[in-house]
Amino acid sequence: MNDALPSMDDLVACPQCDTLHVAQDLPEGMRACCQRCGHVLMSSQKTAVARIISLALTAFVLMIAAITFPFLSLNAGGVQNATSVIDAVLAFSDGLAFPLAIAVAFFIVVLPLTRLTALIYALGPLVRERKPYRGARIAFGLAERLRPWSMAEIFIVGVTVALIKVAGMAAVTIGPAFWAFAGVVVITILKDQLICRYSIWEALDQAKA
Amino acid sequence: MGLVACRNCGQVHQKGVTRCKRCESVLQSRDHQSLQKVWAWLIAGIIAYIPANTYPMLLTSTLLERSESTIMGGVVDLVNYGAIGIALVVFIASVAIPVGKFLAIMYLAISVQRGSQRHQHGRHKAYDIVEFIGRWSMIDVFVVAILSALVQLDTLATINPGIAAVSFALSVIFTMLAAQSFDARLIWDVDRKTDD
Numbered sequence A: 001m002n003d004a005l006p007s008m009d010d011l012v013a014c015p016q017c018d019t020l021h022v023a024q025d026l027p028e029g030m031r032a033c034c035q036r037c038g039h040v041l042m043s044s045q046k047t048a049v050a051r052i053i054s055l056a057l058t059a060f061v062l063m064i065a066a067i068t069f070p071f072l073s074l075n076a077g078g079v080q081n082a083t084s085v086i087d088a089v090l091a092f093s094d095g096l097a098f099p100l101a102i103a104v105a106f107f108i109v110v111l112p113l114t115r116l117t118a119l120i121y122a123l124g125p126l127v128r129e130r131k132p133y134r135g136a137r138i139a140f141g142l143a144e145r146l147r148p149w150s151m152a153e154i155f156i157v158g159v160t161v162a163l164i165k166v167a168g169m170a171a172v173t174i175g176p177a178f179w180a181f182a183g184v185v186v187i188t189i190l191k192d193q194l195i196c197r198y199s200i201w202e203a204l205d206q207a208k209a
Numbered sequence B: 001m002g003l004v005a006c007r008n009c010g011q012v013h014q015k016g017v018t019r020c021k022r023c024e025s026v027l028q029s030r031d032h033q034s035l036q037k038v039w040a041w042l043i044a045g046i047i048a049y050i051p052a053n054t055y056p057m058l059l060t061s062t063l064l065e066r067s068e069s070t071i072m073g074g075v076v077d078l079v080n081y082g083a084i085g086i087a088l089v090v091f092i093a094s095v096a097i098p099v100g101k102f103l104a105i106m107y108l109a110i111s112v113q114r115g116s117q118r119h120q121h122g123r124h125k126a127y128d129i130v131e132f133i134g135r136w137s138m139i140d141v142f143v144v145a146i147l148s149a150l151v152q153l154d155t156l157a158t159i160n161p162g163i164a165a166v167s168f169a170l171s172v173i174f175t176m177l178a179a180q181s182f183d184a185r186l187i188w189d190v191d192r193k194t195d196d
Helices: A048-068 A085-090 A095-127 A136-145 A152-167 A176-194 A197-208 B034-054 B071-081 B084-113 B120-150 B163-181 B185-191
Strands: A011-013 A020-022 A031-033 A040-043 A072-076 A079-083 A171-174 B003-005 B012-014 B058-062 B066-069 B157-161
Touching: A011 B003, A011 B012, A040 A197, A048 A085, A048 A095, A048 A176, A048 A197, A072 A152, A072 B120, A079 B120, A085 A095, A085 B120, A095 A136, A095 A152, A095 A176, A095 A197, A095 B120, A095 B163, A136 A197, A152 A171, A152 A176, A152 B071, A152 B084, A152 B120, B034 B071, B034 B084, B034 B163, B058 B120, B066 B071, B071 B084, B084 B120, B084 B163, B084 B185, B120 B157, B120 B163, B120 B185
Parallel strands: none
Antiparallel strands: A011 A020, A031 A040, A072 A079, A072 A171, B003 B012, B058 B066, B058 B157
């Protein structure tokens, strides 16, 4: 029975339910899903890598802007208070809640930036058709593994809820960093949609050979 | 057939290989300790969820009064402002999703332990949903962070985070880890007897 089995490099096992499939070249713009559980196994887009890189670079620049520019400011009865993203992180820095400040910093700033850096590092050379840098595979694996822990989009929804809560109390001014952060969220979602693990691993394999 | 797949990159190997030749992740045909880890993280998550509800999430002080509000208190406040939609978002994110997630993970773990053959597709969908939606519970922690940073108007009004924010964040992190420790392949293993 093993004789009939194609080469192991042509097999794809569904990461969700372990059903084994034979990989085939996919027509442009199509997706291949697991026969049993429906998990997307591969999706073919010729220019995906170049688009992922350009979106990742855009998100990176916007993220830097989101950290440095003023985020929101509040004005009530002549007293004003301006806040940056960093201030939101530091809200937990007193006493017992200190570890939470570190966790929030990771969720909304450090991990999103790490993912972007790792992707740019791993895929950058592929766009220029060069050999990938050392550790490109580890970097791409890391970027994918950190995905659930990078919570920029949840933060922006949290900010919206907070705005509604204070809107009745005081006048809120929305700063440039808010829009930059919203941009990061939208671009990150577009970028993650484009990432097809199978094709990128293939591309990394071919570039190495 | 004696093959083992890498869950990180999908590369298929002969059985007995321990590291993926492509991405160097550790290979495991099945994680035999999966359910044990799921239960451990889940119980930790449920325990952390109790103080998250009983202790205050926000400490508000204005010129006239000081008040503390819990998760449910915050939802009630929003309803009183007339922001029903937002109240619903907060309620779903901080109450409905965490509780639903505890129940869903328990059901998945118990059904795999019993070797259930029913609703495999349904259970797999349930797992997908739990894994996708779990992280959205963090909303409330971020609301507290941004409110405490923003509302610092000297004596006029200040908002500070309460200790429940910490236990709520821990509860969300623990249940995310519980969901990630669950090996969804176990749902399908009852289809055929495997020898390992």
